[in-house]
Amino acid sequence: MDVKIKTWLEDILKAITEIEGFLPEEKNFFVFQKDLKTKRAIERNLEIIGEAVSRILKIQSDFHLKNSRKIVDSRNRIIHGYDTVSEEIIWAIVVRDLPKLKNETTQLLAQK
Template structure:
């Protein structure tokens, strides 16, 4: 595997770890909604994940990661349409998409 791709995968892995560390222990949506700092930290880490994925796709458009285009699109939406990203969307990404992405990234880094 290309060293740049490995570095970007590590960035994605680190961003996922940070998101998980920021979440309230309860993992209850209403607790997340009340915590502006956590929401902003999650947004920033999703931006990092999306940017790293965009860079990876330029080098290897066929990398074995689920929903690569959605990841990049989400990053773009947060950056360019920040007012259209709801708490529900962020929470859905955290609960449904990040666990799958984490598995894919760990598999590639082995």
């Protein structure tokens, strides 16, 4: 595996770990919704994840990472269409999609 790709995969895992640390213990949407600092910290880490995926695809366009285009599109929407991103969308990504991405990234890094 390319050294840069490995580094970006590690960045993805680090961002996911940070997001997990920011979440309310009971993973309650309403607690999340009221916590501006947590929302912004999670959004920033989603931006990092999207940028890392984008960089991977620029080096290896056929790199197999499920939903890679959606990940990059989400990053772009958070950055450029910040006023159209709802808390519900961010929450759904965090609770539904990130656990899958974490597993997939962990498996890719284990392959070396």
